[in-house]
Amino acid sequence: MRRLLIVSNRLPTTVQERKGELHLEPSVGGLATGLSSWYKSRDSIWIGWPGITGKKIKREKDILAKLLSENCHPVSITQHDVEAYYHGICNRTIWPLFHHFPLYTEYSEGFWQAYERVNTAFANVVAGIAKPNDIIWIHDYHLMLLPKLLRERLPKATMGFFLHIPFPSFEIFRLLPWRNQILEGLLGADLVGFHTYDYAGHFLDSVHRILGYEVAMGQVTAADRVVRADAFPMGINYDLFSNAVQDSKTHAERKRFHKKLEDCRVILSVDRLDYTKGIPQRLEAFSAFLDRNSKFLRKVILVLLVVPSRTRVGHYIQLKKQLDGLVGEINGKYGTIGWMPVWYLYRSLPFHSLAALYSLADVALVTPLRDGMNLVAKEYTATKMDGKGVLILSETAGAAQELGEAIIINANNQEEIVQALEKALEMPEQEQIERNRIMQKRLRRYDVVQWANEFMDKLLSTKKLQQEMEEKTLSYEMQRKLASDFQESNKALLLLD
Numbered sequence: 001m002r003r004l005l006i007v008s009n010r011l012p013t014t015v016q017e018r019k020g021e022l023h024l025e026p027s028v029g030g031l032a033t034g035l036s037s038w039y040k041s042r043d044s045i046w047i048g049w050p051g052i053t054g055k056k057i058k059r060e061k062d063i064l065a066k067l068l069s070e071n072c073h074p075v076s077i078t079q080h081d082v083e084a085y086y087h088g089i090c091n092r093t094i095w096p097l098f099h100h101f102p103l104y105t106e107y108s109e110g111f112w113q114a115y116e117r118v119n120t121a122f123a124n125v126v127a128g129i130a131k132p133n134d135i136i137w138i139h140d141y142h143l144m145l146l147p148k149l150l151r152e153r154l155p156k157a158t159m160g161f162f163l164h165i166p167f168p169s170f171e172i173f174r175l176l177p178w179r180n181q182i183l184e185g186l187l188g189a190d191l192v193g194f195h196t197y198d199y200a201g202h203f204l205d206s207v208h209r210i211l212g213y214e215v216a217m218g219q220v221t222a223a224d225r226v227v228r229a230d231a232f233p234m235g236i237n238y239d240l241f242s243n244a245v246q247d248s249k250t251h252a253e254r255k256r257f258h259k260k261l262e263d264c265r266v267i268l269s270v271d272r273l274d275y276t277k278g279i280p281q282r283l284e285a286f287s288a289f290l291d292r293n294s295k296f297l298r299k300v301i302l303v304l305l306v307v308p309s310r311t312r313v314g315h316y317i318q319l320k321k322q323l324d325g326l327v328g329e330i331n332g333k334y335g336t337i338g339w340m341p342v343w344y345l346y347r348s349l350p351f352h353s354l355a356a357l358y359s360l361a362d363v364a365l366v367t368p369l370r371d372g373m374n375l376v377a378k379e380y381t382a383t384k385m386d387g388k389g390v391l392i393l394s395e396t397a398g399a400a401q402e403l404g405e406a407i408i409i410n411a412n413n414q415e416e417i418v419q420a421l422e423k424a425l426e427m428p429e430q431e432q433i434e435r436n437r438i439m440q441k442r443l444r445r446y447d448v449v450q451w452a453n454e455f456m457d458k459l460l461s462t463k464k465l466q467q468e469m470e471e472k473t474l475s476y477e478m479q480r481k482l483a484s485d486f487q488e489s490n491k492a493l494l495l496l497d
């Protein structure tokens with residue numbers, strides 16, 4: 001099997017600094033959790049930023065050795081570039097624009113230069129490690145220039161790119177001052193993957209309208225190469241979540257939660273703190289639901305798990321304040337001694353606590369305003385061993401295209417969310433089971449390993465296609481000979497195939 005180089009902004013293992021000492025911890029998030037066992041099962045190396053600056057990691061030889069022993073190769077980023085690249089262009093420019101928030105988007109030449117510098121630093125590390133037969137798989141919006149930078153250094157490389165966030169429509173994407181460079185950057189890959197056909201279509205549309213390349217049937221004819229774009233909806237590690245329900249640690253956690261929740265029905269909400277996730281709209285809809293359904297007062301609890309994220313970006317700081325205020329208002333208005341309608345947890349929970357919450361929740365309320373995929377919706381469904389539980393899912397999450405048996409809503413339509421909550425809490429058990437069984441079958445079949453394997457198969461077939469097309473392309477000498485023969489001839493018959 002060919003060696004695989006996975007390249008992403010963060011490594012699956014993060015270096016954390018606590019009380020002046022460095023520790024290694026597994027990174028949270030779908031990619032790291034989902035792919036960690038798959039990548040360890042094959043000959044592979046992961047290349048990424050370890051979470052601290054280059055200087056610190058070089059000083060700590062033990063930490064570096066431990067990372068390398070786990071096949072994790074760090075890329076050094078200076079403190080200045082962490083600001084302008086990660087907190088700057090990644091979180092203040094690309095993230096909001098690609099999630100259709102143009103008013104939140106900041107355009108700064110300094111940010112852009114840091115993006116070029118960091119992508120170049122990644123290219124240098126990858127090019128130093130890569131061998132001719134390796135497969136390179138680059139992930140996400142932090143590294144959209146990397147495919148082209150690597151193609152310049154390794155012209156024959158087999159290289160795929162996967163975007164984990166939405167690719168916006170042309171009208172939004174065109175606002176980016178560096179739109180040409182981003183598209184050219186991505187086209188350095190042989191295969192560009194997205195969660196949905198819509199995102200792949202938006203990308204191809206922009207390639208055609210901005211760069212003028214010919215686009216047909218998911219294929220771009222770019223200068224001298226053919227590049228494919230396609231949809232690969234990311235799956236989860238299904239067995240990890242469905243087996244976790246049986247685990248004794250999850251049992252213990254579930255028991256502990258049940259004691260506190262008493263007989264209340266549980267509506268669960270789990271997200272990183274992000275304005276794309278629609279958390280304030282969700283809280284307002286829950287408040288309207290309580291207003292209209294007094295029979296559910298003291299009978300239902302919304303568990304709101306919000307994982308801190310990007311805590312230094314202004315919009316995130318404001319959002320945190322807004323959430324604190326809304327939760328206070330709802331609890332103040334409807335709460336009684338002994339019953340708080342919203343249980344607000346602003347932290348990241350250990351895996352077994354999360355699995356316990358998923359498995360005990362009667363309803364999962366997943367209402368992002370826009371989300372590349374949303375793995376929480378899939379993870380919740382995977383833990384429903386007895387089939388009971390209702391998923392309410394926003395139509396603007398990529399996951400909605402696969403989970404049609406959920407109650408699908410428009411996250412901006414408060415009335416729809418209220419009605420969905422009413423329907424979910426009244427849904428007959430048999431209907432819940434029927435809906436979940438269909439979704440579970442799909443999620444089990446197309447899990448994260450299947451997702452990665454399908455991407456790999458398509459990447460290799462794209463490479464084969466390119467080789468076949470190269471064989472058909474006339475060499476330069478042949479083209480010259482044909483041209484001179486043509487000029488010298490009196491009559492010519494052209495046969496074009």
Ligand code: GDG
Binds near residue numbers: 234
């Ligand atoms: C990006 C895209 C796309 C959450 N809370 C805790 C915790 N989590 C884990 C969940 C899940 C992951 O974090 C969140 O994944 P999402 O997909 O929901 O969202 P993003 O972080 O925004 O991810 C998204 C994804 O990339 C993959 O392509 O689906 O659209 O935005 O796996 O389980 N894990 C633990 N404690 C928590 O409190 N341990």
